[in-house]
Amino acid sequence: MMKFLFVSVVAFATLIANAEAKSENRIKVKTIVSVLYLLFGELKTKMFSQFNEITVPAEGENAFLYCEYSIASGADLPVTVTWKVGDGPRYATSIYECTGYTNSAKTCSTEQVFDPAYEGRIKFEQNYLFLASVQASDNRNYWCQVALEGSSEQSDEEFDMKSIVLEVVYNYYDKNLVTGNVQEDSVQQLGKEMVLHCDCFEMTSTWCEDVYWYKGPTDPDNSNYELIYSRWTSHSAVSPETFKHYQAYGDWEYRTVLSGNSLIVTTLKASDAGRYWCEVRTAGYRNDGEWGTDARSTVVEIV
Known part of the structure; x- marks a missing residue:
């Protein structure tokens, strides 16, 4: 009986190891909001913890939305970082895409802006989405989506996204979150x-x-x-x-x-x-x- 139990435990451990091997390119995304703004003529920085946050820069100032990711294997493989806005992963629409991004280079091989409202105001590098001259209409729920490039087959493990809420103080009212x-x-x-x-x-x-x-x-x-x-x-x-x-x-x-x-x-x-x-x-x-x-x-x- 004890021998059978030992074999079963070893078999189960082997299955778990195989499962982990299959998911070595699993992606995890973490988002943090950092806002740079001028206060009494001095540059200040605010950092907010992960999960869904609110930040309150004034109109015309710049916002920095931080998004980092990790790959389970530790390999520095190229990914596509897509920023979206909207009501949850199922309904969010793309506003910007950065391809060929790696954790070492932290720059994009190519960039594309999908929404004209962000044209000339948006860029992703060093894990920050830089949004210049924030407008009242930028009050949105932003989603940082990271997907592995060049995957041999579609895998939802090689993909993840997290949200950040951006709020402009001059357009402030008591929003729910x-x-x-x-x-x-x-x-x-x-x-x-x-x-x-x-x-x-x-x-x-x-x-x-x-x-x-x-x-x-x-x-x-x-x-x-x-x-x-x-x-x-x-x-x-x-x-x-x-x-x-x-x-x-x-x-x-x-x-x-x-x-x-x-x-x-x-x-x-x-x-x-x-x-x-x-x-x-x-x-x-x-x-x-x-x-x-x-x-x-x-x-x-x-x-």
């Missing part, structure tokens, strides 16, 4: 049950009412995702009542359930491996839009 966080990457066993934990942190007068779990991206353009489970809130027009709606999608319908904001998946399949996203947001009827949305991802290996 939620931030989310998920557990670290994990190795799960085939046929077993897994729990993916997700926390939502309420800021100012906001509420963490809705949550969407999805997987991906599922396409080479890193724009499509597979919905797994959602909980959303609706409001009655004739009374103060609100209603919670729960829905699982496709093959996940009979295998998933929510516990708080966390996702429970039963009878794990090999195809369940990949990058999972927990997107938390305020209820749609509150009209907070991208200011009331955040998302974080975690990678799951199945052995």
Whole structure:
């Protein structure tokens, strides 16, 4: 019996090692906001911790949005850094792209601006997105997306993104903001049950009412995702009542359930491996839009 147990442990350890080998190019992104601004004629710097932050430069000043990434293997492979704005990973639109970026060179081989509003004002180098002459319209939720270049096959592990909220003080009003966080990457066993934990942190007068779990991206353009489970809130027009709606999608319908904001998946399949996203947001009827949305991802290996 003890011999069998020993062999089983060794076999499981081997499977975990193989899973880690498969994901050696796994990417993790971290964002921090740094704002350089003039105060009483003196240059000052503010640094904000990771997760979704607010920064408040005045119009006409410059903002520096910091985005760093790591590759699990430690290799310094070229990546494409795409900055997006909008309401979560599924709906954000590209404003700028930098290709051929490496952690050693910290410069772009090529750059492209997709949104004319940022033309001549935006550049990424030294892990900073430089945004010149900040305008009131720059009040947005920014997403730093990093994807490995030259991958032999599409892999959602070789991709990650994080958010930063930028706020211009002269356009200030009491915006709502939620931030989310998920557990670290994990190795799960085939046929077993897994729990993916997700926390939502309420800021100012906001509420963490809705949550969407999805997987991906599922396409080479890193724009499509597979919905797994959602909980959303609706409001009655004739009374103060609100209603919670729960829905699982496709093959996940009979295998998933929510516990708080966390996702429970039963009878794990090999195809369940990949990058999972927990997107938390305020209820749609509150009209907070991208200011009331955040998302974080975690990678799951199945052995």
